[in-house]
Amino acid sequence: MTVTYVLDGSEITGLDSFWQAIGEAVNGPGGYFGRGLDAFADCLGGGFGTPENGAFVIEWRDHAHSARTLGHEETARRLERLLPRVHPTNRARVERELAEARAGRGPTLFDDLVEIITDRAGPGALRLV
Numbered sequence: 049m050t051v052t053y054v055l056d057g058s059e060i061t062g063l064d065s066f067w068q069a070i071g072e073a074v075n076g077p078g079g080y081f082g083r084g085l086d087a088f089a090d091c092l093g094g095g096f097g098t099p100e101n102g103a104f105v106i107e108w109r110d111h112a113h114s115a116r117t118l119g120h121e122e123t124a125r126r127l128e129r130l131l132p133r134v135h136p137t138n139r140a141r142v143e144r145e146l147a148e149a150r151a152g153r154g155p156t157l158f159d160d161l162v163e164i165i166t167d168r169a170g171p172g173a174l175r176l177v
Contacts, residue, residue, distance in 0.1 A: 050103045057110035062122050063157055066114070073106070074098060085160060092168035104173065106165060111158075111176040118158035124149035126157060 053073045060066050070088070071079040074097040081096060082088030094100040108114065127146040134142045148154035155163075165174045 050105055051099055052105045052107050053098075055106055055108045057108055057112070057114035060114045061117050063118065063126055066118065066157075066161070070106075085164060088161070089164050089168050092165060098169075102170060102173070104169070105175055106169070106173060107175045107177060109177050115156070115158045118161065119156045120149045120152045120154075123155075123157045 053070075055069055055073045059069050067081075067083045067088075071081040073079075074081045074091075079097065082091045090096070092098065094102060098104045124146060127142055127149060131139070131142055131146065145154065149156075162174065162176075
């Protein structure tokens with residue numbers, strides 16, 4: 049049996065609210081399901097609320113709203129917070145990504161999250177509605 053987790057995209061106002069919304073969609077009120085891209089990817093592998101056999105779907109409702117709120121502006125905000133802590137060998141890459149995000153170009157956080165779900169949970173695990 050496939051479990052469906054409903055993510056209400058109309059409630060997402062930025063990355064922090066995404067972490068709260070996905071945590072609650074999977075694990076109930078106050079639930080945790082990652083608070084960073086790497087932790088989120090790990091959680092999708094199973095054992096953090098989703099079935100170990102991968103039989104689940106994330107139904108992301110009002111994803112168009114989420115795409116806007118997790119767009120270039122929020123992407124730039126995340127990269128600005130990340131930049132002071134990034135390893136020196138990655139600094140130039142993060143600075144380029146930040147410049148692109150500020151210019152409204154390149155992948156957004158929404159794009160990254162969709163890619164992570166698709167890569168880690170498999171094809172068909174994400175339903176954008």
